[in-house]
Amino acid sequence: MSHFCHAYTFDPTYGYTLDRLLRVGAPDIPDDFAAFWDARYRRTLTVSPQPRLSRWPEGREGFTVYDLEYRSTDDFIIGGWLLLPQDRPVRRGMVVGHGYGGRDAPDFDLPVADTAFLFPCFRGLSRSRRPPISEEPYWHVLHDIDKRDRYILGGCVEDLWLAVSALLELCPETVGHVGYTGISFGGGIGALALPWDVRVRRAHLNMPTFGHHPLRLELPTVGSGRAIRDYQQKHGNVLDTLRYYDAASAAAYTEIPVQVAAALFDPVVAPPGQFAVHNALAGPKSLYVLEAGHVDYPARARQDAELRDILADFFEAL
Template identity: 40%
Template sequence: MTFPAPYDLWFSDAAFDGSYGFTLDTLRAVAPVPPAPGFADRWRGWRESARSTDAVPRILSSSDRAGRRVSLIELSGVDGVRLRAWYVEPLAEAPRVGVVHSHGYGGRERVDLSRVPRDAAAIFPVARGLGALNVDVGAPEEREAHVLTGLSDPDAYVIGLCARDLWLAGDALRELAGDLPLYFVGESFGGGLGALAVPWDDRYVGATLVVPTFGQYDERLAAPCLGSGEHQRRHVQRHPEAREQLRLFDASTSALFFRIPVRIEAALWDQYVPPPGQFSIANAVPAELLELQVLPAGHAEYPGLGRVIVDARRAGREHLERSLTAAAEARD
């Protein structure tokens, strides 16, 4: 199989083309899915309902590392299930911002502070069902079972619950650290959850979404892949009615409602999260709010990856600072 350059050299043994035949120009033309009737009302209703659930964060254990305290905590999800997460706070000063930092599919083994300023408090929630902290808690861990759990009932669909749990993570962070402005960071699975959850939460001043998933289901369901979308694609082939059930959980639709600065790092080649889905989320964000970094590839090793990661993390921290400044100026 022949791939476009430089992927013909980087991924010569790949089973299929992770660009799916798209170029940057055609990716920038992928339209988000318009809201179905009642889309915004449903998400606003879920947000309002979540306000009545108390996160009740409880610190289970703590240790100090390089000027920060890292605590294992427990908090409630939107349906009351108790989930575990990590909470991080600076030791030398009061935090000036709170970072809610989600993760990729499969969960999280440890905290990653590369996108968190030293004077920030942060919560690293682990999605229900996923490792290392919440295996089979509130949802099954196995990938296919997880991404399809509860799909027939919008109030119980696991992707919606995971997104709505992020609101409680923000509650827990502010209860522990104080009434801070929030900034969101999420990659892949976590990026898609952020696109679903953050537009409805007015505590956020900005967000970074890295190779975000759950975008543009018309494209997602047409593209065989190595990620969770493949389980959804095969399920919809067997149960065509599930295409309608997914409309409430399209991250490209929810991204149309962003009213804060959003940085998106989207990849031209990705066998796990097809690029048209990633770019559909970027294309949904109002142009004046969007900062787009185009990555050569996602979910893959390639020459120069280390420098791309370093530059992206630095740019993400700079975006956080600009978002904080813009929010402060808007208040004054």
């Protein structure tokens, strides 16, 4: 059991040591996995995002902030924000993905300077709400899960690709210098999106979810994985879809430099799934080990500061 005191009915380390986590492999990958995603990416890039900006009413030192809308697949309007550095040239661009709680505002404590930051809200969440998609993670992650080509996670990946398109249209000077950073849900969506989009050159995945679904189905959580476990117990066919939406499988096709932060203790995104994503990455990779994820813990502030410094150096090369 973990050395953290907790009230969960399960051990959020799942009995894995760091050494064992570093040996978690990827699941079996469908033969047409790459073809499925590459075709989807090519179709998505035929969509013009038509980004629209309006000034955000709240000022923020160091940034000019805009409310943003752009068009995604299925004629879905995605809301978010664009941050531009004040009185400094834009040298690079960054798309920033959010966790399953969505986001109410952009982040401003950002480790990378001279950067245009685009913060999309993935479909169904926060500024991109649209019935009948539920904002509740339990139900959002199940939306159209019985339809491989319509599953909600695929639409969210397309939202990310078109966020890159919107960023390049709004800030053409970022061509060749685009990065991605995403946490939890955003980390998993990023992992699924990265292999196919050559426009993204570096990425950070923080506690990425959706890694190694067959293993996730064996591990109790309080996160979206619980909904998938419940669905599997009732219907028994969830892997027919999820084998095409596995972040660890996608990582095996990812050749750009990726920095991963993965947790040893996490009741929301089981650590073996997080490490499965890191372990499967095919290109240059680095790992920062978090003592815990999705909970407060004594070393959190120190680890957050250390990771911020790591990311500043990592994205400086973008």
